[in-house]
Amino acid sequence: xxxxxxxxxxxxxxxxxxxxxxxxxxxxxxxxxxxxxxxxxxxxxxxxxxxxxxxxxxxxxxxxxxxxxxxxxxxxxxxxxxxxxxxxxxxxxxxxxxxxxxxxxxxxxxxxxxxxxxxxxxxxxxxxxxxxxxxxxxxxxxxxxxxxxxxxxxxxxxxxxxxxxxxxxxxxxxxxxxxxxxxxxxxxxxxxxxxxxxxxxxxxxxxxxxxxxxxxxxxxxxxxxxxxxxxxxxxxxxxxxxxxxxxxxxxxxxxxxxxxxxxxxxxxxxxxxxxxxxxxxxxxxxxxxxxxxxxxxxxxxxxxxxxxxxxxxxxxxxxxxxxxxxxxxxxxxxxxxxxxxxxxxxxxxxxxxxxxxxxxxxxxxxxxxxxxxxxxxxxxxxxxxxxxxxxxxxxxxxxxxxxxxxxxxxxxxxxxxxx
Numbered sequence: 001x002x003x004x005x006x007x008x009x010x011x012x013x014x015x016x017x018x019x020x021x022x023x024x025x026x027x028x029x030x031x032x033x034x035x036x037x038x039x040x041x042x043x044x045x046x047x048x049x050x051x052x053x054x055x056x057x058x059x060x061x062x063x064x065x066x067x068x069x070x071x072x073x074x075x076x077x078x079x080x081x082x083x084x085x086x087x088x089x090x091x092x093x094x095x096x097x098x099x100x101x102x103x104x105x106x107x108x109x110x111x112x113x114x115x116x117x118x119x120x121x122x123x124x125x126x127x128x129x130x131x132x133x134x135x136x137x138x139x140x141x142x143x144x145x146x147x148x149x150x151x152x153x154x155x156x157x158x159x160x161x162x163x164x165x166x167x168x169x170x171x172x173x174x175x176x177x178x179x180x181x182x183x184x185x186x187x188x189x190x191x192x193x194x195x196x197x198x199x200x201x202x203x204x205x206x207x208x209x210x211x212x213x214x215x216x217x218x219x220x221x222x223x224x225x226x227x228x229x230x231x232x233x234x235x236x237x238x239x240x241x242x243x244x245x246x247x248x249x250x251x252x253x254x255x256x257x258x259x260x261x262x263x264x265x266x267x268x269x270x271x272x273x274x275x276x277x278x279x280x281x282x283x284x285x286x287x288x289x290x291x292x293x294x295x296x297x298x299x300x301x302x303x304x305x306x307x308x309x310x311x312x313x314x315x316x317x318x319x320x321x322x323x324x325x326x327x328x329x330x331x332x333x334x335x336x337x338x339x340x341x342x343x344x345x346x347x348x349x350x351x352x353x354x355x356x357x358x359x360x361x362x363x364x365x366x367x368x369x370x371x372x373x374x375x376x377x378x379x380x381x382x383x384x385x386x387x388x389x390x391x392x393x394x395x396x397x398x399x400x401x402x403x404x405x406x407x408x409x410x411x412x413x414x415x416x417x418x419x
Contacts, residue, residue, distance in 0.1 A: 031361055032344065034383070034391040039341040041266075041377040042332045045309070047257035047275075049327040051248025052312070055217065057085065057224075060210040061240030063203065065093045067211070069236050075223045076326060079215040079247065086213045086232070086244065093207040100201035107194045111187065118183045125179065129172045136165040210240075219247035220325050248325040253313045255286060257331055258306040261295040266335045266377055273311050278328035282321050286311040288333070309333075336377050342387070343380040348395050349373070358387065359397035366394065 059067060071087040079085065215221075223231040223245040230236070232244055255275050259267065273286045289312045295305035311331075313323060349371075350357040356373045359366050371386030387393065 029361065030395040031392045032348070032395055034342065034344060034360075034387045034393050035389060036340050036342055039336055039338045039343050039377075039380060039382075040334075041336040041379055042334050043259070043263060043267075043378065045257040045259055045331050045333065047255060047309075047329050047331055049313075049323055049325050049329060050254050050256040051219075051250075051325045052252035052254050054246045054248040055219070057213065057244040057247055059238050059240050059242045059244050060088070060213055061090070061207050062210075063207065064239060065090050065096075065204075065207050067238050067240065069232055069234050069238065072232060072234055073221060075221055075231070075245075076324075077221050078324065079219055079221055081215055081217050083215045084212060085215055085221060088211045088213075088238075090207055090211060093204045097201055097204035097208065100197050100204060103197045104194065104201065107190055107197065111190055114183055114186050114190070118179055121179045122176065125172055125176050129169065129176075132165050132169045132172060136169060207240075213244065215247060217247065218250050220250070222246050222248065222326060250318065250325075251315060253318055253323055253325060254289075255311040255313060255329055255331060257309045258298065259309055261305045261307055263378065264295070264307045266375075267291055267307065267309065267333070272334045272337075273331055274334070275311070275329045275331045277321060277323065278330070280321060284313070284317050284321065284323075286313065336375070341382055342384075343377075343382050344387070344393050345380050345395060346376075346378075348393050348397065349381060350397055358383075359394040360387070361392045361394055368397075 061067060067088040067090050069086060070089050071084075073079070073085055224243040225231055226243075232238070238244075255273070267288070269288050269291060271288045273288055275284050275286060276282070277284065288309060290308075290310040292308040295307045297303060297305055317323065344358065348358055350359070350368070356371050357368050358371050359368050369386050372384040374382035374384045376382070
Protein backbone atom coordinates (compact mmCIF):
# COMPACT_ATOMS: atom_id res chain seq x y z
CA UNK A 1 0.00 0.00 0.00
CA UNK A 2 2.82 2.36 0.78
CA UNK A 3 4.53 1.67 -2.57
CA UNK A 4 1.21 2.14 -4.40
CA UNK A 5 0.70 5.57 -2.85
CA UNK A 6 4.19 6.67 -3.91
CA UNK A 7 3.55 5.49 -7.51
CA UNK A 8 0.24 7.33 -7.65
CA UNK A 9 1.84 10.54 -6.42
CA UNK A 10 4.61 10.28 -9.00
CA UNK A 11 2.13 9.72 -11.81
CA UNK A 12 0.13 12.75 -10.66
CA UNK A 13 3.22 15.00 -10.62
CA UNK A 14 4.28 13.79 -14.09
CA UNK A 15 0.78 14.42 -15.45
CA UNK A 16 0.79 17.99 -14.11
CA UNK A 17 4.19 18.66 -15.66
CA UNK A 18 3.08 17.33 -19.07
CA UNK A 19 -0.09 19.39 -18.90
CA UNK A 20 1.90 22.52 -18.10
CA UNK A 21 4.30 21.83 -21.00
CA UNK A 22 1.46 21.20 -23.42
CA UNK A 23 0.15 24.71 -22.82
CA UNK A 24 3.40 26.24 -24.16
CA UNK A 25 4.18 25.97 -27.89
CA UNK A 26 7.43 24.19 -28.81
CA UNK A 27 9.98 26.62 -30.20
CA UNK A 28 13.05 24.36 -30.42
CA UNK A 29 14.41 23.67 -33.92
CA UNK A 30 17.34 21.56 -35.15
CA UNK A 31 20.39 23.73 -35.79
CA UNK A 32 24.11 23.44 -36.50
CA UNK A 33 26.80 25.88 -35.47
CA UNK A 34 28.68 27.19 -38.51
CA UNK A 35 32.38 26.60 -37.89
CA UNK A 36 35.53 25.33 -39.55
CA UNK A 37 35.85 21.56 -39.16
CA UNK A 38 36.92 18.43 -41.09
CA UNK A 39 34.79 17.51 -44.08
CA UNK A 40 34.86 13.98 -45.44
CA UNK A 41 32.45 12.31 -47.85
CA UNK A 42 32.67 8.99 -49.67
CA UNK A 43 30.47 6.98 -52.02
CA UNK A 44 30.15 3.21 -51.61
CA UNK A 45 29.56 1.28 -54.84
CA UNK A 46 29.50 -2.33 -55.97
CA UNK A 47 31.35 -3.52 -59.09
CA UNK A 48 33.66 -6.11 -60.59
CA UNK A 49 37.06 -6.52 -62.17
CA UNK A 50 37.00 -6.25 -65.96
CA UNK A 51 39.63 -6.33 -68.69
CA UNK A 52 40.65 -3.31 -70.73
CA UNK A 53 41.36 -5.60 -73.68
CA UNK A 54 39.88 -9.01 -74.46
CA UNK A 55 40.09 -11.55 -77.27
CA UNK A 56 36.91 -12.88 -78.86
CA UNK A 57 36.79 -16.67 -79.01
CA UNK A 58 34.96 -18.20 -81.99
CA UNK A 59 33.96 -21.77 -82.83
CA UNK A 60 36.79 -23.12 -85.08
CA UNK A 61 36.18 -24.18 -88.66
CA UNK A 62 34.61 -22.78 -91.82
CA UNK A 63 31.34 -23.18 -93.65
CA UNK A 64 28.11 -24.45 -92.14
CA UNK A 65 29.19 -27.88 -90.93
CA UNK A 66 27.75 -28.32 -87.45
CA UNK A 67 29.91 -29.12 -84.46
CA UNK A 68 29.13 -30.90 -81.22
CA UNK A 69 30.96 -29.86 -78.05
CA UNK A 70 32.56 -32.96 -76.52
CA UNK A 71 34.83 -31.32 -73.94
CA UNK A 72 35.02 -27.87 -72.33
CA UNK A 73 36.85 -26.33 -69.38
CA UNK A 74 34.88 -24.66 -66.60
CA UNK A 75 34.02 -21.00 -66.94
CA UNK A 76 36.32 -18.81 -64.89
CA UNK A 77 39.28 -21.17 -65.33
CA UNK A 78 42.70 -19.56 -65.46
CA UNK A 79 44.18 -20.55 -68.82
CA UNK A 80 47.71 -20.49 -70.12
CA UNK A 81 48.65 -19.80 -73.71
CA UNK A 82 47.88 -22.75 -76.08
CA UNK A 83 45.93 -24.55 -73.34
CA UNK A 84 42.92 -26.52 -74.57
CA UNK A 85 39.63 -24.66 -74.04
CA UNK A 86 37.17 -26.94 -75.84
CA UNK A 87 37.13 -29.95 -78.14
CA UNK A 88 34.48 -30.58 -80.80
CA UNK A 89 33.26 -33.33 -83.09
CA UNK A 90 31.83 -32.98 -86.61
CA UNK A 91 29.85 -36.15 -87.45
CA UNK A 92 28.41 -34.67 -90.66
CA UNK A 93 31.88 -33.81 -91.90
CA UNK A 94 33.09 -37.33 -91.18
CA UNK A 95 30.16 -38.78 -93.12
CA UNK A 96 30.67 -36.45 -96.07
CA UNK A 97 34.41 -37.15 -96.11
CA UNK A 98 33.74 -40.89 -96.21
CA UNK A 99 31.27 -40.40 -99.07
CA UNK A 100 33.72 -38.17 -100.95
CA UNK A 101 36.53 -40.72 -100.62
CA UNK A 102 34.17 -43.44 -101.91
CA UNK A 103 33.18 -41.25 -104.88
CA UNK A 104 36.85 -40.56 -105.67
CA UNK A 105 37.48 -44.31 -105.75
CA UNK A 106 34.54 -44.76 -108.11
CA UNK A 107 35.84 -42.02 -110.41
CA UNK A 108 39.26 -43.65 -110.43
CA UNK A 109 37.67 -46.93 -111.52
CA UNK A 110 35.65 -45.05 -114.15
CA UNK A 111 38.87 -43.55 -115.52
CA UNK A 112 40.45 -46.98 -115.77
CA UNK A 113 37.30 -48.21 -117.50
CA UNK A 114 37.59 -45.40 -120.06
CA UNK A 115 41.16 -46.35 -120.76
CA UNK A 116 40.24 -50.02 -121.09
CA UNK A 117 37.33 -49.16 -123.39
CA UNK A 118 39.66 -47.08 -125.57
CA UNK A 119 42.18 -49.88 -125.82
CA UNK A 120 39.44 -52.36 -126.74
CA UNK A 121 37.91 -50.02 -129.33
CA UNK A 122 41.29 -49.28 -130.88
CA UNK A 123 42.09 -53.00 -131.05
CA UNK A 124 38.77 -53.75 -132.74
CA UNK A 125 39.28 -50.87 -135.17
CA UNK A 126 42.84 -52.04 -135.89
CA UNK A 127 41.54 -55.52 -136.70
CA UNK A 128 38.85 -54.10 -138.98
CA UNK A 129 41.37 -51.85 -140.67
CA UNK A 130 43.72 -54.77 -141.26
CA UNK A 131 40.92 -56.82 -142.80
CA UNK A 132 39.82 -53.88 -144.97
CA UNK A 133 43.40 -53.31 -146.11
CA UNK A 134 43.74 -56.96 -147.08
CA UNK A 135 40.42 -56.94 -148.92
CA UNK A 136 41.34 -53.71 -150.62
CA UNK A 137 44.66 -55.15 -151.79
CA UNK A 138 42.89 -58.17 -153.22
CA UNK A 139 40.29 -55.94 -154.84
CA UNK A 140 42.98 -53.81 -156.42
CA UNK A 141 44.60 -56.93 -157.80
CA UNK A 142 41.38 -57.98 -159.52
CA UNK A 143 40.69 -54.52 -160.75
CA UNK A 144 44.03 -54.30 -162.57
CA UNK A 145 43.92 -57.76 -164.12
CA UNK A 146 43.15 -58.47 -167.79
CA UNK A 147 39.47 -58.71 -168.43
CA UNK A 148 40.02 -61.69 -170.69
CA UNK A 149 41.19 -63.79 -167.77
CA UNK A 150 37.99 -63.28 -165.73
CA UNK A 151 34.39 -62.99 -166.47
CA UNK A 152 32.89 -59.57 -166.82
CA UNK A 153 30.77 -59.98 -163.67
CA UNK A 154 33.77 -60.80 -161.50
CA UNK A 155 35.60 -57.72 -162.73
CA UNK A 156 32.60 -55.48 -161.96
CA UNK A 157 32.26 -57.00 -158.48
CA UNK A 158 35.95 -56.41 -157.83
CA UNK A 159 35.65 -52.76 -158.86
CA UNK A 160 32.55 -52.34 -156.72
CA UNK A 161 34.29 -53.97 -153.74
CA UNK A 162 37.25 -51.61 -154.16
CA UNK A 163 35.01 -48.52 -153.91
CA UNK A 164 33.23 -49.92 -150.83
CA UNK A 165 36.47 -50.87 -149.16
CA UNK A 166 37.98 -47.42 -149.75
CA UNK A 167 34.93 -45.80 -148.14
CA UNK A 168 35.04 -48.25 -145.26
CA UNK A 169 38.72 -47.57 -144.72
CA UNK A 170 38.07 -43.83 -144.53
CA UNK A 171 35.20 -44.49 -142.05
CA UNK A 172 37.44 -46.64 -139.87
CA UNK A 173 40.14 -43.96 -139.89
CA UNK A 174 37.52 -41.35 -138.83
CA UNK A 175 36.19 -43.67 -136.16
CA UNK A 176 39.74 -44.18 -134.88
CA UNK A 177 40.16 -40.44 -134.37
CA UNK A 178 36.70 -40.25 -132.73
CA UNK A 179 37.66 -42.85 -130.14
CA UNK A 180 40.48 -40.61 -128.89
CA UNK A 181 38.29 -37.51 -129.04
CA UNK A 182 35.48 -39.23 -127.11
CA UNK A 183 37.95 -40.48 -124.54
CA UNK A 184 39.37 -36.99 -124.04
CA UNK A 185 35.84 -35.52 -123.60
CA UNK A 186 34.86 -38.23 -121.09
CA UNK A 187 38.11 -37.72 -119.25
CA UNK A 188 37.47 -33.93 -119.07
CA UNK A 189 34.00 -34.52 -117.58
CA UNK A 190 35.45 -37.09 -115.20
CA UNK A 191 38.27 -34.73 -114.21
CA UNK A 192 35.76 -31.95 -113.41
CA UNK A 193 33.76 -34.33 -111.24
CA UNK A 194 36.92 -35.52 -109.49
CA UNK A 195 37.97 -31.91 -108.78
CA UNK A 196 34.56 -31.11 -107.24
CA UNK A 197 34.63 -34.23 -105.08
CA UNK A 198 38.27 -33.64 -104.10
CA UNK A 199 37.49 -30.03 -103.12
CA UNK A 200 34.64 -31.26 -100.90
CA UNK A 201 36.93 -33.91 -99.40
CA UNK A 202 39.62 -31.32 -98.67
CA UNK A 203 37.02 -29.03 -97.11
CA UNK A 204 35.83 -31.83 -94.84
CA UNK A 205 39.41 -32.73 -93.93
CA UNK A 206 40.08 -29.10 -93.06
CA UNK A 207 36.90 -29.03 -91.00
CA UNK A 208 37.92 -32.17 -89.12
CA UNK A 209 41.38 -30.70 -88.52
CA UNK A 210 39.83 -27.70 -86.71
CA UNK A 211 38.11 -29.44 -83.81
CA UNK A 212 40.06 -27.84 -80.97
CA UNK A 213 39.89 -24.35 -79.47
CA UNK A 214 43.04 -23.28 -77.64
CA UNK A 215 43.86 -20.15 -75.66
CA UNK A 216 45.64 -17.49 -77.76
CA UNK A 217 47.16 -16.03 -74.58
CA UNK A 218 46.89 -16.21 -70.79
CA UNK A 219 43.53 -15.26 -69.35
CA UNK A 220 40.37 -16.25 -67.52
CA UNK A 221 37.67 -17.87 -69.64
CA UNK A 222 34.28 -16.17 -69.83
CA UNK A 223 31.61 -17.92 -71.90
CA UNK A 224 29.16 -16.01 -74.11
CA UNK A 225 25.41 -16.47 -73.83
CA UNK A 226 23.49 -17.32 -76.99
CA UNK A 227 20.33 -15.52 -78.12
CA UNK A 228 18.24 -17.81 -75.89
CA UNK A 229 20.41 -17.23 -72.82
CA UNK A 230 22.29 -20.57 -72.89
CA UNK A 231 26.04 -20.81 -72.52
CA UNK A 232 28.18 -23.43 -74.34
CA UNK A 233 28.12 -26.85 -72.69
CA UNK A 234 28.99 -30.46 -73.52
CA UNK A 235 26.58 -31.95 -76.06
CA UNK A 236 25.50 -28.59 -77.53
CA UNK A 237 25.47 -28.24 -81.32
CA UNK A 238 27.09 -25.13 -82.77
CA UNK A 239 28.33 -23.79 -86.12
CA UNK A 240 31.80 -22.53 -87.08
CA UNK A 241 32.35 -18.84 -86.51
CA UNK A 242 29.79 -18.58 -83.71
CA UNK A 243 30.68 -16.72 -80.48
CA UNK A 244 32.07 -19.06 -77.86
CA UNK A 245 33.42 -16.68 -75.23
CA UNK A 246 36.02 -14.04 -74.47
CA UNK A 247 39.49 -14.29 -73.00
CA UNK A 248 40.47 -11.09 -71.15
CA UNK A 249 44.10 -10.10 -71.17
CA UNK A 250 45.50 -10.38 -67.65
CA UNK A 251 48.00 -7.51 -67.82
CA UNK A 252 45.39 -4.76 -68.29
CA UNK A 253 42.59 -4.94 -65.72
CA UNK A 254 40.09 -2.35 -64.53
CA UNK A 255 37.88 -1.83 -61.50
CA UNK A 256 34.48 -1.12 -63.07
CA UNK A 257 31.43 0.36 -61.36
CA UNK A 258 27.97 1.51 -62.41
CA UNK A 259 26.96 4.51 -60.30
CA UNK A 260 23.33 5.75 -60.35
CA UNK A 261 23.15 9.13 -62.03
CA UNK A 262 21.51 10.67 -58.96
CA UNK A 263 24.53 9.70 -56.81
CA UNK A 264 27.19 10.76 -59.31
CA UNK A 265 27.51 14.29 -57.89
CA UNK A 266 31.13 15.35 -57.62
CA UNK A 267 32.59 12.42 -59.55
CA UNK A 268 35.70 13.26 -61.55
CA UNK A 269 38.86 11.60 -62.75
CA UNK A 270 41.74 11.54 -60.31
CA UNK A 271 39.61 11.00 -57.20
CA UNK A 272 41.08 8.41 -54.81
CA UNK A 273 39.31 5.09 -54.64
CA UNK A 274 39.71 2.14 -52.29
CA UNK A 275 38.44 -1.25 -53.45
CA UNK A 276 37.98 -4.37 -51.37
CA UNK A 277 38.43 -7.68 -53.20
CA UNK A 278 35.76 -10.29 -52.64
CA UNK A 279 37.10 -13.48 -51.13
CA UNK A 280 40.48 -12.23 -49.94
CA UNK A 281 39.18 -9.00 -48.38
CA UNK A 282 42.31 -7.14 -49.46
CA UNK A 283 42.11 -3.36 -49.87
CA UNK A 284 43.71 -1.78 -52.93
CA UNK A 285 44.08 1.98 -53.34
CA UNK A 286 43.43 3.33 -56.85
CA UNK A 287 42.43 6.50 -58.68
CA UNK A 288 39.48 7.03 -61.03
CA UNK A 289 40.83 7.02 -64.58
CA UNK A 290 37.64 7.23 -66.65
CA UNK A 291 34.03 8.40 -66.28
CA UNK A 292 31.44 7.99 -69.01
CA UNK A 293 30.24 11.26 -70.51
CA UNK A 294 26.60 10.16 -70.62
CA UNK A 295 24.41 8.04 -68.37
CA UNK A 296 22.54 5.06 -69.78
CA UNK A 297 20.08 2.43 -68.62
CA UNK A 298 21.21 -1.13 -67.97
CA UNK A 299 17.89 -2.89 -68.47
CA UNK A 300 14.87 -2.17 -70.61
CA UNK A 301 12.63 -2.81 -67.61
CA UNK A 302 14.29 -0.12 -65.47
CA UNK A 303 14.45 3.61 -66.32
CA UNK A 304 17.31 4.24 -63.86
CA UNK A 305 20.40 5.57 -65.61
CA UNK A 306 23.93 4.76 -64.53
CA UNK A 307 27.32 6.38 -65.02
CA UNK A 308 30.24 4.03 -65.77
CA UNK A 309 33.32 4.58 -63.62
CA UNK A 310 36.67 2.86 -64.19
CA UNK A 311 39.95 2.72 -62.31
CA UNK A 312 43.04 1.10 -63.85
CA UNK A 313 44.95 -1.51 -61.86
CA UNK A 314 48.73 -1.64 -61.95
CA UNK A 315 50.60 -4.84 -62.78
CA UNK A 316 52.12 -5.09 -59.29
CA UNK A 317 48.69 -5.15 -57.60
CA UNK A 318 47.36 -7.67 -60.12
CA UNK A 319 50.25 -10.01 -59.41
CA UNK A 320 50.36 -9.45 -55.65
CA UNK A 321 46.66 -9.98 -54.95
CA UNK A 322 46.01 -12.48 -57.78
CA UNK A 323 43.25 -10.28 -59.20
CA UNK A 324 41.13 -11.94 -61.89
CA UNK A 325 38.50 -10.62 -64.33
CA UNK A 326 34.95 -11.09 -63.08
CA UNK A 327 36.00 -10.84 -59.43
CA UNK A 328 33.41 -8.96 -57.35
CA UNK A 329 34.61 -5.83 -55.56
CA UNK A 330 33.27 -3.14 -53.27
CA UNK A 331 34.59 0.38 -53.71
CA UNK A 332 34.68 3.53 -51.61
CA UNK A 333 35.13 6.64 -53.72
CA UNK A 334 36.60 9.40 -51.58
CA UNK A 335 34.73 12.41 -52.91
CA UNK A 336 35.88 14.94 -50.32
CA UNK A 337 38.62 14.73 -47.72
CA UNK A 338 39.40 18.18 -46.27
CA UNK A 339 40.93 18.63 -42.79
CA UNK A 340 39.33 22.09 -42.48
CA UNK A 341 36.35 23.49 -44.32
CA UNK A 342 33.31 25.71 -43.79
CA UNK A 343 30.31 23.64 -44.83
CA UNK A 344 26.67 23.08 -43.96
CA UNK A 345 24.31 20.19 -44.73
CA UNK A 346 22.55 20.30 -48.11
CA UNK A 347 19.20 20.11 -46.34
CA UNK A 348 19.92 23.53 -44.81
CA UNK A 349 20.21 25.20 -48.23
CA UNK A 350 17.30 26.92 -49.98
CA UNK A 351 17.52 27.47 -53.73
CA UNK A 352 15.45 30.27 -55.24
CA UNK A 353 15.94 31.61 -58.75
CA UNK A 354 19.39 30.07 -59.11
CA UNK A 355 20.60 31.58 -55.83
CA UNK A 356 21.15 29.90 -52.48
CA UNK A 357 19.94 30.99 -49.05
CA UNK A 358 20.16 29.72 -45.48
CA UNK A 359 18.09 30.42 -42.38
CA UNK A 360 19.92 31.34 -39.19
CA UNK A 361 18.52 31.65 -35.71
CA UNK A 362 19.47 34.83 -33.92
CA UNK A 363 18.05 34.87 -30.35
CA UNK A 364 14.36 34.23 -30.92
CA UNK A 365 14.37 35.50 -34.50
CA UNK A 366 14.96 33.62 -37.78
CA UNK A 367 16.71 35.48 -40.57
CA UNK A 368 17.25 34.33 -44.14
CA UNK A 369 20.61 35.25 -45.61
CA UNK A 370 22.10 34.78 -49.08
CA UNK A 371 25.14 32.50 -49.24
CA UNK A 372 27.76 31.74 -51.86
CA UNK A 373 28.17 28.00 -52.39
CA UNK A 374 31.49 26.46 -53.39
CA UNK A 375 32.24 22.77 -53.64
CA UNK A 376 29.20 20.53 -53.32
CA UNK A 377 29.02 17.00 -52.01
CA UNK A 378 26.37 14.37 -51.56
CA UNK A 379 25.58 15.43 -47.97
CA UNK A 380 27.15 18.88 -47.48
CA UNK A 381 28.10 22.01 -49.42
CA UNK A 382 30.98 24.44 -48.93
CA UNK A 383 30.01 28.01 -47.95
CA UNK A 384 32.36 30.67 -49.30
CA UNK A 385 30.54 33.71 -47.91
CA UNK A 386 27.28 34.83 -46.32
CA UNK A 387 27.60 33.14 -42.92
CA UNK A 388 29.56 34.31 -39.90
CA UNK A 389 31.51 31.97 -37.71
CA UNK A 390 29.35 30.72 -34.87
CA UNK A 391 26.05 31.30 -36.69
CA UNK A 392 23.26 28.88 -35.75
CA UNK A 393 22.08 27.42 -39.08
CA UNK A 394 18.62 25.87 -39.16
CA UNK A 395 18.84 22.38 -40.65
CA UNK A 396 15.23 22.16 -41.83
CA UNK A 397 14.26 25.63 -43.08
CA UNK A 398 10.74 26.32 -44.28
CA UNK A 399 10.47 26.91 -48.02
CA UNK A 400 7.95 29.77 -47.97
CA UNK A 401 8.10 30.38 -51.70
CA UNK A 402 5.12 28.09 -52.23
CA UNK A 403 3.32 29.58 -49.21
CA UNK A 404 3.74 33.13 -50.51
CA UNK A 405 2.47 32.07 -53.91
CA UNK A 406 -0.63 30.46 -52.33
CA UNK A 407 -1.30 33.60 -50.23
CA UNK A 408 -0.98 35.79 -53.31
CA UNK A 409 -3.41 33.59 -55.24
CA UNK A 410 -5.88 33.65 -52.33
CA UNK A 411 -5.63 37.45 -52.13
CA UNK A 412 -6.30 37.84 -55.86
CA UNK A 413 -9.28 35.50 -55.66
CA UNK A 414 -10.68 37.44 -52.69
CA UNK A 415 -10.35 40.75 -54.55
CA UNK A 416 -12.18 39.28 -57.53
CA UNK A 417 -15.02 38.09 -55.29
CA UNK A 418 -15.38 41.49 -53.61
CA UNK A 419 -15.49 43.27 -56.96
